Amino acid sequence: DPSRSGPYQVDPSRSGPYQVDPAVSGPHQTQDGGAAGQPPYGYSNPQHGQQPAAPPAGGQQRDLASSRLLRQAKRPPQSGWRRAVYRLSGQTINLGESTDDRRRRELIARINQPLQGCYKIAMLSLKGGVGKTTTTATLGSTFSSLRGDRVIAVDANPDRGTLSQKIPLETTATVRHLLRDAERIRKYSDVRAYTSQGPSRLEVLASEQDPAVSEAFSEDDYRRTVDLLELFYNVVLTDCGTGLMHSAMRGVLDVADSLVIVSSGSIDGARSASATLDWLDAHGYRNLVSRSIAVINSVRPSSGKVDLDKLTQHFESRCRAVCRIPFDGHLEEGAEIELDRLGPDTRLGLLELAATVADGFPQAVSRTS
Structure with missing residues (x-):
């Protein structure tokens, strides 16, 4: 992305645990260009008039959720002609669940509530x-x-x-x-x-x-x-x-x-x-x-x-x-x-x-x- 100014630049709009201060453009660079004795990369410095970044509110958990990271495969059909096609094709043709299959799964989830x-x-x-x-x-x-x-x-x-x-x-x-x-x-x-x-x-x-x-x-x-x-x-x-x-x-x-x-x-x-x-x-x-x-x-x-x-x-x-x-x-x-x-x-x-x-x-x- 040509808008990125460093090999590890992080999108400032993200709210995860590794958010980078937008004012920082390099690994050790500060607002006034100093480097020695300055906070690590991505941390704001109250001495320079900046407020510490707010702690993330569970953003890292959402980013690493299974539903985001894993490719969601279709559930195999459990009944009807869709299941017949799935079995006869050696499980290579998966047309997904029918409406009836989804209805049964929803009912079973309700039955199993705590x-x-x-x-x-x-x-x-x-x-x-x-x-x-x-x-x-x-x-x-x-x-x-x-x-x-x-x-x-x-x-x-x-x-x-x-x-x-x-x-x-x-x-x-x-x-x-x-x-x-x-x-x-x-x-x-x-x-x-x-x-x-x-x-x-x-x-x-x-x-x-x-x-x-x-x-x-x-x-x-x-x-x-x-x-x-x-x-x-x-x-x-x-x-x-x-x-x-x-x-x-x-x-x-x-x-x-x-x-x-x-x-x-x-x-x-x-x-x-x-x-x-x-x-x-x-x-x-x-x-x-x-x-x-x-x-x-x-x-x-x-x-x-x-x-x-x-x-x-x-x-x-x-x-x-x-x-x-x-x-x-x-x-x-x-x-x-x-x-x-x-x-x-x-x-x-x-x-x-x-x-x-x-x-x-x-x-x-x-x-x-």
Whole structure:
């Protein structure tokens, strides 16, 4: 550059740590041409009426950031015809991510946002058969397969719950056994003896399966259970029964950070979900309702005469968000759930649900000096 007057002249407009005083034009030259006993090159001298250069405000870190120094290669495509071209060309033709790929990556980033402490999610529905237990298992599996922390789903159904049937059974222990032995539990491996874990790393704490056991799962039982689990898990999902009046429900609602209200795409399912919100509003849980998420479950491509857009608008006026989960043949089987066997639209719907729930995680408090 002909405007440069020395082999090591630095642009005076730069604010990095090696900024040169514009008045200096040589390695040891000063304003009055002197050299001996003068400050090193690039340092201003207060004796000559000049102010010391202001310290850089992180400029050197920005200049050496990886995003500035490394050439940014296209991310390889993860799906569709772009991925087929990438593989068939021996990874030499990279057309980059599709819109769907970028959308998935953004959702996964939201799901993986930091979480301090334990976040408790209650899964509710007044109507049976709408897929509440299945939604609990798939949402929990989505979290546990993507996040590095521990996720557990608790079956708080006062009747014979089916949550434990959604993953391979590793133990016959139930929440009753956990409470019985609570005083002896000191570390995570102690709790692990009472749970079953699926391929996604989701753990399930089963409810009592013996119909001869008449002892109800009470509010105190639930509170003791959660007090213990939150010492070892970061996300706790509770699969509640259909009755809002049973004893454990007050404990569930009092400790919940968020609600997921599950509805079918039918009129009676939507009315039951809306009635759930009405009951919560009338019993002092209005703030919890405002943080809730409505899920319209098992939405088929042809939904018949029900206008799902209007149904969505109804719940959007009452809840924080509304998510739709498409119908999926694997989930309809009612057997153990494997995320890899779900259709792509169902997987995307679950990612959107998990990301929406994660948006409600409490923000980490920044530390100030």
